[in-house]
Amino acid sequence: MPELPEVETTLRGLRPWLLGSTITEVQVRQPALRWPVVKNLPDLLIGQVIVCMGRRAKYLLIKLQQGSLLIHLGMSGSLRLLLADEIWRKHDHIEMVLHTGKRLRYHDPRRFGSWSWATGDHYQLAKLGPEPLSKQLNGEYLYKKARGRMVPVKNFIMSSDIVVGVGNIYAAESLFSAGIRPDRSAGRISLKRFCILSEHIKNVLGSAIDQGGTTLRDFVDSSGEPGYFKQQLQVYGRHGKACRVCNAALKLQRLGQRSTVFCSRCQK
DNA sequence: CTTTCAGCCTGACGGC
């Protein structure tokens, strides 16, 4: 499941190969993604040069001379750079061929991902909160936004209008290392604890991105998936097992239809 | 305004 660090790693792996290339061919085999892929996508892309690539939240942004593509990997999406034509595997949905002969192929079994086209702004980006690694995310900001909010703090930091890119895994991990119970109401957390939490969000995501960098060497012609970060997960997926800090059994809770693991001794 | 929740989709897995 690609979270922000995986998307950033994908961007860094692809950018050197795509930037400045002209798109010569586009094939859409399965247009039914999260949102239907625009019907004339090949017409819109062919002949255009990729002039800029970036990331916002978990979206990849590919800017062309006219308009831009916004790609989301959803739950199971991946982008693979092929050096030559290759047999289409099951769940390969889109391919973009470049004048260099390189091919960008999109694979997504669950089709929760998306390829959106816009000549101007993408509406998906309109109401997003700050990037977690930016200085706009800090304790004061979270504290201010949390005034009057009764939602569990885990749901709060997973809301994309508050801060982007904090998915289920990293929310649980950040709250564990910050020592905050995931079910505590956002509005009842002190400024000081929000300062600690924002630092832990940055550390957890930042170190995952750093580790992703080590896989970039093998990105081309590899599986296309940056691979799971070797970073040791403290709580995610470990319910029932012993807390790595205090040895107590980790507990499982459902918050907003998401499973949430935490240590009731370490997190208050 | 805030909060909750169904729906989108496939593959993996457990129980029978």
Place this chain on the structure above:
DNA sequence: TGCCGTCAGGCTGAAA
């Protein structure tokens, strides 16, 4: 062996 139910997950939009 195979069928069936459940779960996983980000994001949207509608309902409460």
